[in-house]
Amino acid sequence: MTAYILRRLLQMVPVVLGITLIVFLLVRASGDPVAIMLPDDASQEQIDLLRRSLGLDRPVMEQYFVYLGNLLQGDFGMSLRFRNQSAFEITIERLPATLQLAGAALLVAVLISLPAGIVAATNRNRWPDRVASTLSVIGEAMPNFWLGIMLILIFGVQLGWFPVSGRGTPAHVIMPAFALGTALAALLTRLMRSSLLEVLNQDYVRTATAKGLRRRTVLTKHALRNGLLSYVTVLGLQVASLMAGAVVTEQVFAWPGIGLLAIQAINSRDMAIIQTVVIVASVVVMLANLLVDLLYSLIDPRIQYA
Amino acid sequence: MTRFKMPLLTLAATLLLALSMAFGQRLVVSQGIDVPGFDPHGHSNAAMEAVLVNLFDYLVWKSVDGEFEPGLATSWEPIADDAWRFTLREGVVFHDGTPFTGEDVKFTLERLAGDDGLAEFVNYRQIREVEVVSDHEIVIHTDGPDPLLVNRISRVGSGIVSKDYVERVGWEAFATAPIGTGPFQFVNWIRDQEIEMAAFDDHWRGRPAFDTLLHRTIPEDSTRVAELMTGGVDIITNIPEQDQDRIGTSNAARVELAPSNFVMMVVFNVREGTETADPLIREAIDLAIDRDLLVDGLMGGLGVPTAARLNPGISAAPIDRYFGVNNYDPERARELIAEAGYAPGELTINMYGASGRFALGAELTEIVGVMLEEVGFSTNVDIREFSAYSSTVWNAGAFEHMVVTGLGNSFGDNWFAMRALLCGGQYDDRVGWCNERFDELMNAAETEVDPTARAEMLHEATDIVAEERPWITLFQRQDLVGVSSDVEWTPRADGMLWMFEATPAN
Numbered sequence A: 001m002t003a004y005i006l007r008r009l010l011q012m013v014p015v016v017l018g019i020t021l022i023v024f025l026l027v028r029a030s031g032d033p034v035a036i037m038l039p040d041d042a043s044q045e046q047i048d049l050l051r052r053s054l055g056l057d058r059p060v061m062e063q064y065f066v067y068l069g070n071l072l073q074g075d076f077g078m079s080l081r082f083r084n085q086s087a088f089e090i091t092i093e094r095l096p097a098t099l100q101l102a103g104a105a106l107l108v109a110v111l112i113s114l115p116a117g118i119v120a121a122t123n124r125n126r127w128p129d130r131v132a133s134t135l136s137v138i139g140e141a142m143p144n145f146w147l148g149i150m151l152i153l154i155f156g157v158q159l160g161w162f163p164v165s166g167r168g169t170p171a172h173v174i175m176p177a178f179a180l181g182t183a184l185a186a187l188l189t190r191l192m193r194s195s196l197l198e199v200l201n202q203d204y205v206r207t208a209t210a211k212g213l214r215r216r217t218v219l220t221k222h223a224l225r226n227g228l229l230s231y232v233t234v235l236g237l238q239v240a241s242l243m244a245g246a247v248v249t250e251q252v253f254a255w256p257g258i259g260l261l262a263i264q265a266i267n268s269r270d271m272a273i274i275q276t277v278v279i280v281a282s283v284v285v286m287l288a289n290l291l292v293d294l295l296y297s298l299i300d301p302r303i304q305y306a
Numbered sequence B: 001m002t003r004f005k006m007p008l009l010t011l012a013a014t015l016l017l018a019l020s021m022a023f024g025q026r027l028v029v030s031q032g033i034d035v036p037g038f039d040p041h042g043h044s045n046a047a048m049e050a051v052l053v054n055l056f057d058y059l060v061w062k063s064v065d066g067e068f069e070p071g072l073a074t075s076w077e078p079i080a081d082d083a084w085r086f087t088l089r090e091g092v093v094f095h096d097g098t099p100f101t102g103e104d105v106k107f108t109l110e111r112l113a114g115d116d117g118l119a120e121f122v123n124y125r126q127i128r129e130v131e132v133v134s135d136h137e138i139v140i141h142t143d144g145p146d147p148l149l150v151n152r153i154s155r156v157g158s159g160i161v162s163k164d165y166v167e168r169v170g171w172e173a174f175a176t177a178p179i180g181t182g183p184f185q186f187v188n189w190i191r192d193q194e195i196e197m198a199a200f201d202d203h204w205r206g207r208p209a210f211d212t213l214l215h216r217t218i219p220e221d222s223t224r225v226a227e228l229m230t231g232g233v234d235i236i237t238n239i240p241e242q243d244q245d246r247i248g249t250s251n252a253a254r255v256e257l258a259p260s261n262f263v264m265m266v267v268f269n270v271r272e273g274t275e276t277a278d279p280l281i282r283e284a285i286d287l288a289i290d291r292d293l294l295v296d297g298l299m300g301g302l303g304v305p306t307a308a309r310l311n312p313g314i315s316a317a318p319i320d321r322y323f324g325v326n327n328y329d330p331e332r333a334r335e336l337i338a339e340a341g342y343a344p345g346e347l348t349i350n351m352y353g354a355s356g357r358f359a360l361g362a363e364l365t366e367i368v369g370v371m372l373e374e375v376g377f378s379t380n381v382d383i384r385e386f387s388a389y390s391s392t393v394w395n396a397g398a399f400e401h402m403v404v405t406g407l408g409n410s411f412g413d414n415w416f417a418m419r420a421l422l423c424g425g426q427y428d429d430r431v432g433w434c435n436e437r438f439d440e441l442m443n444a445a446e447t448e449v450d451p452t453a454r455a456e457m458l459h460e461a462t463d464i465v466a467e468e469r470p471w472i473t474l475f476q477r478q479d480l481v482g483v484s485s486d487v488e489w490t491p492r493a494d495g496m497l498w499m500f501e502a503t504p505a506n
Helices: A004-030 A033-037 A043-051 A058-072 A088-121 A125-143 A144-158 A168-201 A203-210 A215-253 A258-267 A271-299 B002-023 B044-050 B102-114 B163-174 B223-231 B241-249 B281-288 B290-297 B328-341 B363-374 B386-395 B414-421 B437-446 B449-467
Strands: B024-032 B060-062 B068-070 B073-080 B084-087 B126-134 B137-142 B184-190 B194-198 B210-215 B255-267 B304-307 B348-355 B380-386 B402-408 B471-484
Touching: A004 A058, A004 B002, A033 A043, A033 B386, A088 A168, A088 A258, A125 A168, A125 B137, A144 A168, A144 A215, A144 B223, A168 A215, A203 A215, A203 B348, A215 A258, A215 A271, A258 B210, B024 B044, B024 B223, B044 B126, B068 B073, B068 B304, B084 B102, B102 B126, B102 B137, B137 B184, B137 B380, B184 B223, B223 B241, B223 B414, B241 B255, B241 B471, B255 B281, B281 B328, B281 B363, B281 B471, B290 B363, B290 B471, B328 B363, B363 B380, B363 B402, B380 B386, B386 B402, B414 B437, B414 B449, B437 B449
Parallel strands: B024 B210, B348 B380, B348 B402
Antiparallel strands: B060 B068, B073 B084, B084 B137, B126 B137, B184 B194, B194 B210, B255 B402, B255 B471, B304 B471
């Protein structure tokens, strides 16, 4: 097991290196940070001076190798926007907010999808199934920024139940978590339903029912555990889309996580921050995938890692 | 039971009052972006300066209407062609209690004038030396006569810092824990979330009315509006035009119109060989654009047409002649196209615009394109994301005919507005316009200290630009600011969110 984890961790190194090259080149291809940092009628001299002071006057590949060299020593560079401040420190400082939001969204998704999927599967083609399926389609179809704005208007402005934006009390996380978690809840409900239906048709479930076990026991002991396998797989894969969704959700709710940091960094072409956010987010996603693979062996003892 | 109601209510009210007094009066202001840190010289952005002015003072301050008034300097006068004497205010202390002296001014201004890595270096390097005559008197020596010196030191970057404190902690530490002489002192900063400041008891103007000032960063416009409507914040900037009525009809807040020094405009490529080198074509384009329609139809009334890059509050500018003027005459535009030798639809104008920089920038470019087609041009409209536009079109000088853009004026002066058009200046290599008489006037005005003579020169220079049209202007942009019903505050023309002026309503 330990060897497997170590191997997986080592495999991340070339992936991260590839990511650094891609993001480094993309950021430079997409625009000039100096143009954004200075007023539009800044003189050419003003532009040249700033470009030189930021090291942007050197060839791109030279800049990349300097960056890589620094990266290997743990130096992610300095933020352009927050001048003279470490990009890594700024990014890491924001990670807990995003993890809190993603965790809360995941919780929302699981708390909705698990019971809804089970109810839908066990009531196949009856009204609870139809209601769950319809809501799933609606949930998946709603863009999360629109849902966020609607939640703000209804529960923030009209009813005044929750704070509109920002991060502070536990109440602050509720609306963003719903905005981010709803689409995932919808996807997982449909997945839970179909995978449970498949399992419920298996011979061993029929056998369990035939030998007189209670319906609840059949469901929880025999069907659900097997049905959860694909559920957990998709849950793990969806961590990436939660991180991506957080970018929009954090913007709408002024939630100070790495998504909001990324948007602000892109707007100001803060290269060091964009690169660091992408690297940190990639590592989080890869670690989440590793965690899911490890969870498999807990859910399905047949799977062994060596 | 009813016997107890009144005393209970009174007790509750007293408790609430006591609680609010214990926590103090809090004012929450929100913008879409955060500051990059608190080094007042490390940026070149009006929205960021808008926050920093609460922490730092300038030597010379501008009133709401843009008039100079004493700040940390109580008086100033030119004493030679290249020297100005400033008398400094006595009894001013920094937030850490140390007294403010001429040494702090010298330290601040000489840093700005000497460090070419600072974004505002180019606008301060005209300062040659700051001579400290005494603790409360300084002489600023400039490289040659500088009639703009007072404008120069009353704008972005002019915040005076404590020499003693910076030398003790260094700029890096200063950027996250600043000390100034402003009406509020720094308490805490959570990046991209909030900046907390507390009223400075010993501020020289007196204590601000609010005990706590919180600047919150809320990037999404609609969320900012929702926070204003629910009382989460008290003052917000950049309200989308469509939310104007919703806020206006609520009891929670009101919408105030904030004029700005920002003018939307069209810049032409007039280099030989391009169609826009022909003055008839530039004039035809100028006359094809209905500024009233742009302001009313597109901007929701937020703007004033102008025929030059000026607006009230800009010094040495012929405001009366150009401000409020809509150069619109489609018939004459058609005739001019014919005079230039083109049949309707024959000449295609390639125009560029940027999205993501100016409010409705992309839409403005498209509508200007439609207006040109109305009078007989064909158009190719190319809109790019701002930084792509900036690096591939504007800074590269790679546009065949024209760009639609917008420019602010942090100096509040007409020379500053037109300086880019000097031969060999910022725009020469991009637009290819060079006019000897214009240069003569501008160069003379740059060193003319007599305000009347200087204004005359700049009026004539403005006329030349209006006549020759290396650029044409569309309208002065206005912004909407939302203010809670619980707060008294009027937006300023320079966009500074200076909360010393804010007081609780009632």
